[in-house]
Amino acid sequence: MADVKLTNVKKVYANQVEVMRDINLDIKQGEFIVFVGPSGCGKSTLLRMISGLEEISGGTLEIDGQVVNDIPPSLRGIAMVFQSYALYPHMTVYDNMAFSLQIAKVAKDDIDQQVRKAAEMLQLTPYLDRLPKALSGGQRQRVAIGRAIVRRPKVFLFDEPLSNLDAALRVATRMEIANLKESMPDSTMIYVTHDQVEAMTLADRIVLLSAGNIEQVGSPLALYERPENVFVAKFIGAPAMNIIPCTVQSTGDHTEVSLSSGQAVTLPIKTASSEQGKPAHFGVRPEHLDIAGDGDAAILEGEVSFIESLGEATLLYIAVPGMDDMVIAKQIGTIPTQRGDKVRLVANPERLHLFDENEQSYRTE
Amino acid sequence: MVISKKGSALTAVVHLTVLFLVVMWTIPTAGLFISSIRDKDQLSTSGWWTALSTSEQRLVERAASPESQTQENGLWVIRGNVLGDSEGEVTRFGSSSLKPEDFAAGETAELRRGIRLQVMANGDYEISSETEMQGRRGQRIFYTAEVPPRFTLDNYREVLGAEGLGKSFINSLTVTIPATIIPILIAAFAAYALAWMKFPGRGLLIAAVVGLLVVPLQMSLIPLLKSYNVIGEFFGVGAKTYVGIWLAHTGFGLPLAIYLLRNYIAGLPGEIIESARVDGASDFDIFRKIILPLSFPALASFAIFQFLWVWNDLLIAMVFLGNNEDQLVMTGQLRELLGSRGGNWEILTASAFITIIIPLCVFFGLQRYLVRGLLAGSVK
Numbered sequence: 093m094a095d096v097k098l099t100n101v102k103k104v105y106a107n108q109v110e111v112m113r114d115i116n117l118d119i120k121q122g123e124f125i126v127f128v129g130p131s132g133c134g135k136s137t138l139l140r141m142i143s144g145l146e147e148i149s150g151g152t153l154e155i156d157g158q159v160v161n162d163i164p165p166s167l168r169g170i171a172m173v174f175q176s177y178a179l180y181p182h183m184t185v186y187d188n189m190a191f192s193l194q195i196a197k198v199a200k201d202d203i204d205q206q207v208r209k210a211a212e213m214l215q216l217t218p219y220l221d222r223l224p225k226a227l228s229g230g231q232r233q234r235v236a237i238g239r240a241i242v243r244r245p246k247v248f249l250f251d252e253p254l255s256n257l258d259a260a261l262r263v264a265t266r267m268e269i270a271n272l273k274e275s276m277p278d279s280t281m282i283y284v285t286h287d288q289v290e291a292m293t294l295a296d297r298i299v300l301l302s303a304g305n306i307e308q309v310g311s312p313l314a315l316y317e318r319p320e321n322v323f324v325a326k327f328i329g330a331p332a333m334n335i336i337p338c339t340v341q342s343t344g345d346h347t348e349v350s351l352s353s354g355q356a357v358t359l360p361i362k363t364a365s366s367e368q369g370k371p372a373h374f375g376v377r378p379e380h381l382d383i384a385g386d387g388d389a390a391i392l393e394g395e396v397s398f399i400e401s402l403g404e405a406t407l408l409y410i411a412v413p414g415m416d417d418m419v420i421a422k423q424i425g426t427i428p429t430q431r432g433d434k435v436r437l438v439a440n441p442e443r444l445h446l447f448d449e450n451e452q453s454y455r456t457e
Numbered sequence: 458m459v460i461s462k463k464g465s466a467l468t469a470v471v472h473l474t475v476l477f478l479v480v481m482w483t484i485p486t487a488g489l490f491i492s493s494i495r496d497k498d499q500l501s502t503s504g505w506w507t508a509l510s511t512s513e514q515r516l517v518e519r520a521a522s523p524e525s526q527t528q529e530n531g532l533w534v535i536r537g538n539v540l541g542d543s544e545g546e547v548t549r550f551g552s553s554s555l556k557p558e559d560f561a562a563g564e565t566a567e568l569r570r571g572i573r574l575q576v577m578a579n580g581d582y583e584i585s586s587e588t589e590m591q592g593r594r595g596q597r598i599f600y601t602a603e604v605p606p607r608f609t610l611d612n613y614r615e616v617l618g619a620e621g622l623g624k625s626f627i628n629s630l631t632v633t634i635p636a637t638i639i640p641i642l643i644a645a646f647a648a649y650a651l652a653w654m655k656f657p658g659r660g661l662l663i664a665a666v667v668g669l670l671v672v673p674l675q676m677s678l679i680p681l682l683k684s685y686n687v688i689g690e691f692f693g694v695g696a697k698t699y700v701g702i703w704l705a706h707t708g709f710g711l712p713l714a715i716y717l718l719r720n721y722i723a724g725l726p727g728e729i730i731e732s733a734r735v736d737g738a739s740d741f742d743i744f745r746k747i748i749l750p751l752s753f754p755a756l757a758s759f760a761i762f763q764f765l766w767v768w769n770d771l772l773i774a775m776v777f778l779g780n781n782e783d784q785l786v787m788t789g790q791l792r793e794l795l796g797s798r799g800g801n802w803e804i805l806t807a808s809a810f811i812t813i814i815i816p817l818c819v820f821f822g823l824q825r826y827l828v829r830g831l832l833a834g835s836v837k
């Protein structure tokens with residue numbers, strides 16, 4: 093039903109800068125999709141093209157099987173929640189929520205019923221007669237969401253809705269949005285954020301963007317476990333994955349590489365024989381690096397040059413000879429290791445990643 | 458601590474400056490107002506700041522003519538009161554302009570040919586002579602009197618009625634009210650379009666408006682009047698009509714109005730407008746329901762500007778309106794009064810005060826809309 097389909101969608105601004113290139117994306121009805129990516133990568137632009145606030149420079153956008161490239165925002169069956177809330181400051185909460193229905197000339201009784209229902213859902217009933225300036229940040233955010241709900245859209249669009257809230261409120265509102273989604277299983281939601289925690293916790297599928305391109309689309313865990321390229325690998329997960337330059341030594345069902353620090357590592361990843369001798373990128377997440385026991389064959393060795401104790405975990409910054417960047421290892425709890433200690437690190441081979449010289453993953457499945 | 462000291466010094470400077478400005482503004486206005494309600498004789502002899510104290514005036518009064526003399530106890534006597542109906546107290550008197558203060562009240566002055574003059578403090582005078590007094594004209598009495606303050610609305614009554622200010626007041630309002638409302642209406646629409654609607658040539662239009670800001674209006678007076686002549690002839694009316702001056706003021710006011718309002722409206726948060734667009738509002742809906750209410754401060758400040766400018770305008774009124782009673786505006790009337798009644802301060806001050814009453818009302822009426830924080834709560 094309310095599928096959203098983007099085919100070769102492009103955006104070129106007046107200054108001839110191409111900010112979105114050939115975006116292809118299939119969103120199914122009822123999905124919670126999160127666009128995530130660094131600032132300026134074009135998430136908002138993509139969302140605004142879907143909403144109709146920004147013109148589409150090329151390709152087609154379909155909502156519900158209908159091409160909507162030239163249809164104005166109000167007729168696309170979408171509702172948008174803006175980053176700044178964009179409440180009408182001179183109208184009460186009630187009027188803010190009723191505005192779209194009044195414009196659509198819906199009967200007064202129906203408007204009243206829908207506004208009160210939405211207010212009930214968002215616990216805004218006591219505030220209906222207030223002006224936005226008399227509300228807290230979280231309440232304003234809920235009014236903005238309420239304004240979207242009363243329109244009963246097929247697709248909800250959220251542009252960084254939580255970025256103006258303080259940390260505690262952000263977590264609470266994030267859960268509210270998750271609940272909201274659960275209570276409206278048929279609505280499609282597209283949610284923009286630059287915060288990977290929001291993306292990981294809310295999304296059915298994440299669309300990871302960078303510089304106008306889609307880097308990877310998939311479930312949060314798929315992006316975490318099977319990043320298709322170095323960009324995704326480094327973007328998802330905190331601290332970011334350690335990427336270490338290496339050279340392919342032997343190919344086959346298992347691949348052996350030699351790291352720039354000298355060690356040789358064998359990974360259970362299949363490579364073609366043509367890759368023999370080529371430069372590559374070896375990746376391992378900080379949380380997958382463990383301190384080696386006496387008999388283990390270490391994959392990395394170095395000196396601890398800095399320690400961050402977070403309580404629940406300890407981050408070791410390790411200078412490895414022969415490497416420019418420090419390797420980060422994340423250990424559960426507190427550990428006795430001191431600054432200056434020599435450590436040897438091991439990792440489960442299943443948790444290792446290997447990317448070719450163009451930074452694409454060797455994993456195919 | 459250093460910072461707070463600095464801060465309080467700055468606050469003190471700010472407060473002093475404000476106080477200074479208030480005083481600078483209030484004192485002349487108060488002076489004008491007090492002068493306008495003083496008695497015209499007092500106004501011409503002393504400044505308004507002495508209005509509440511008794512004033513010392515040197516006056517001259519002609520006594521009753523010798524025809525009214527009566528015979529009492531063998532003396533011929535003329536009686537009367539120099540002060541007439543007005544209050545006051547005579548302190549000194551004299552009989553010639555060379556020596557107006559020779560005698561204190563109650564003393565008796567010897568005039569020529571055995572005639573005696575006595576003036577009492579309450580103003581009663583008595584001229585007595587042993588022989589019958591000759592002549593038809595009464596004796597002149599010079600006296601100095603302490604006169605208590607006297608306030609009156611007579612000046613206003615006079616200028617509004619006899620001097621024709623009442624009519625020109627109405628004429629001024631007839632010019633000013635439409636000449637304020639019309640440009641604001643047009644400019645608000647234009648400003649919205651220039652700020653938020655996308656159409657080709659928008660940038661050029663804005664540039665043209667900015668360009669028009671610096672065109673001196675004097676340049677266009679003659680061409681405009683000429684075209685009014687032609688158009689007036691076509692419709693069978695004269696060139697000098699109220700519609701004509703409304704349009705002239707509208708034209709002269711529009712560039713600034715559009716410029717100011719566009720800047721303000723362009724500064725409104727774009728997401729509010731986009732949000733309204735997603736909600737299905739048309740451009741006209743957005744203008745009416747979002748832009749207008751949020752632009753009230755800008756509209757009010759421009760309304761004040763335009764109102765004052767049109768109200769105080771003389772040049773355009775002289776060019777585009779006639780000089781007859783039906784079309785002469787306040788400023789024109791005031792100018793005529795300056796010419797014909799230049800010495801009559803009571804007339805000029807009262808007229809001047811009438812001309813500033815309306816601008817004051819407009820300012821105090823609209824200033825509550827000049828509020829900040831209209832956008833509070835909309836965006837963070």
Ligand SMILES: Nc1ncnc2c1ncn2[C@@H]1O[C@H](COP(=O)(O)OP(=O)(O)O)[C@@H](O)[C@H]1O
Nearest residue numbers: 105106107111130131132133134135136137138
């Ligand atoms: N009106 C515009 N004209 C030209 N470039 C723009 C315009 N709006 C955005 N951009 C550019 O498009 C890119 C994507 O912007 P945006 O979608 O807002 O990024 P984000 O992912 O942070 O939401 C940015 O590089 C930005 O500079």
Ligand SMILES: [Mg+2]
Nearest residue numbers: 135136137252
């Ligand atoms: Mg953005």
